[in-house]
Amino acid sequence: MFKPCLLALALFSGFTFATDALPSTPMMGDITKAQFMERAEQRFALQDKNGDGVLSVAEKEDSLAKIEGVMKQAGKPMPERMAQLKPRRDTTKAQFMARQEKIFERLDKNGDGVIGESERAEIKANLEKRAMEAAQ
Structure with a gap:
């Protein structure tokens, strides 16, 4: 299963798992859980090249x-x-979506069902810090 940092990077730095089909810019403003999960569904569909409802190791x-x-x-x-x-290992859509729910809950620090600007700023700062540490 993919790590939360990978999803956060995908959402907040403009990259997506399937870079050719989703918008290349991150979502702006507050992100509701429904929006987050809709984007996760889109990412799953783009990765599931054969449409069998399972992300194979090769697709990942x-x-x-x-x-x-x-x-x-x-x-x-x-x-x-x-x-x-x-x-x-392979990942079913149900497994993928359950993981996305957990990731949303982790990113929604105040538990209000929305990833707001302050939460996004914290995520971006953490990603930039990790990137700088990785570059050293």
Whole structure:
């Protein structure tokens, strides 16, 4: 299963797991749980190339390779934690969506059902800090 930092990076730095179909800019303003989950559904559908409702190891590896290519093209280093990700098992849509719910709950620090500007700013600051630490 993908780590929360990978999803956060995808949502808040403009990258997506399937970079060719979702908008390349992050969502702006407050993000409701419904919006977050709709975006997760879109990411799942884009990764599930054969439409069988399961993300295979190969489909996950393909998505990671696309992210790496986009980051290289943008002149950004691949964070070490992402570079070390090696998918080991298939993931059903139900498993994927359950994980997305947990990620939303973790990002929604005040529990109001919305990832607001202050929460987004904290996420961005943490991602930038991790990126700087990875570059050292």
